[in-house]
């Protein structure tokens with residue numbers, strides 16, 4: 013069967029007012045999804061971007077409040093907050109229940125893994141995207157700073173995209189601008205977008221639900237803060253050497269975010 017083009021079918025009656033939406037962004041309220049939303053807005057314009065946030069039983073509802081604020085902050089008016097009630101009937105983990113945040117000996121994943129979460133989120137986002145006539149779904153997953161989450165890997169995203177195209181006969185494209193970026197590169201990108209302050213102070217990445225700089229102790233805070241420190245060190249070093257022409261060694265350094273003209277980060281390959 014030929015895959016229909018956007019607008020040919022699958023548009024829910026009465027959804028015509030959303031016909032201009034080009035992309036749906038999965039927005040949790042953390043650093044990755046907030047930067048991802050800003051990038052999508054830069055690409056398509058705020059009126060053509062929709063955001064979707066899931067209440068899946070996470071302990072910290074503050075994430076939803078921050079997601080709403082971020083959508084407003086970036087001018088995104090179409091924001092859907094969806095409750096996924098089934099998770100609490102199916103599984104347990106450190107993000108939904110009061111249990112230690114750790115990686116148990118011999119376990120492949122840390123206790124913060126919510127099994128199949130990105131698969132469920134992307135599928136639901138796809139259902140909504142199709143009803144809006146949109147084909148792009150943007151998500152801030154990354155395998156560069158791999159934390160043991162199997163559904164953050166490129167191999168999973170490729171499989172999920174194929175599954176969703178087959179499941180709904182719609183030309184979905186799952187966009188993952190940070191798949192191969194480190195956290196330091198993400199901070200650098202936020203800096204270039206002019207939203208460093210927003211990402212640093214108006215997001216919730218912390219597993220303990222502490223907004224902004226976070227608790228500083230959980231794995232999510234450590235990863236975020238280590239990346240921020242690395243970014244600041246690189247930026248400071250780049251500032252000090254900016255007056256001198258780069259040496260050959262610097263020209264070929266593995267620091268692409270501060271030689272942006274020669275090696276621009278291309279978030280949408």
Ligand SMILES: [Zn+2]
Nearest residue numbers: 218227230233
């Ligand atoms: Zn924390």
